[in-house]
Amino acid sequence: MGEPYLRQKSQSYTRFKIDAGDLSRISSSQFSIFDFITNSFSFSPKKKQLSVKLLELLSQQPASFPQIVASLEARKSTVYFLCLSLERSGLIRKGESKEYALSEGFSQALRNYAEWWEKWVRSCQVQSSPPK
Numbered sequence: 001m002g003e004p005y006l007r008q009k010s011q012s013y014t015r016f017k018i019d020a021g022d023l024s025r026i027s028s029s030q031f032s033i034f035d036f037i038t039n040s041f042s043f044s045p046k047k048k049q050l051s052v053k054l055l056e057l058l059s060q061q062p063a064s065f066p067q068i069v070a071s072l073e074a075r076k077s078t079v080y081f082l083c084l085s086l087e088r089s090g091l092i093r094k095g096e097s098k099e100y101a102l103s104e105g106f107s108q109a110l111r112n113y114a115e116w117w118e119k120w121v122r123s124c125q126v127q128s129s130p131p132k
Contacts, residue, residue: 015040015041015042016039016040016110017039017040018039019039022035022039033052033055033056034048034049034052037051037052037055040089040091041085041089043085047078047082050072050074050078050079050082051082051085051086053071053072054068054072054079054082054083054086054092055086055091055092055102057071057072058092058100058101058102059102062095062097062099062100062101063099063100064098064099064100065079065080065083065098065100068083068100083100087100087103089105089106090103090104090105090106090107090108090109091103091105091106093105
């Protein structure tokens, strides 16, 4: 396997960007799935569009890898890396039937990170409380 392939495979996960400026767009329903993908992955614009198409496809029903490749009309290697990235990030999962489906793993992971952060902040506040 070539170096670019191995590097790309090792980097197939999300680095979610949290932008406080998005909060008003989210609350006013102006935040799109493309915005979400843009905040999640440093993909090229074409791969972002393919990711949106993939998620929209899976929002209708689970699909096998060959079905996804045919629907996206993209190279197998591109679809493989998209599926790998989305799966490692918890946005999709592969079921026992080998079909991909949407997953709530991503949101659960974010909740776990948020809980960890809240506990850490509380522990810092306890440590920095002035003595009585």
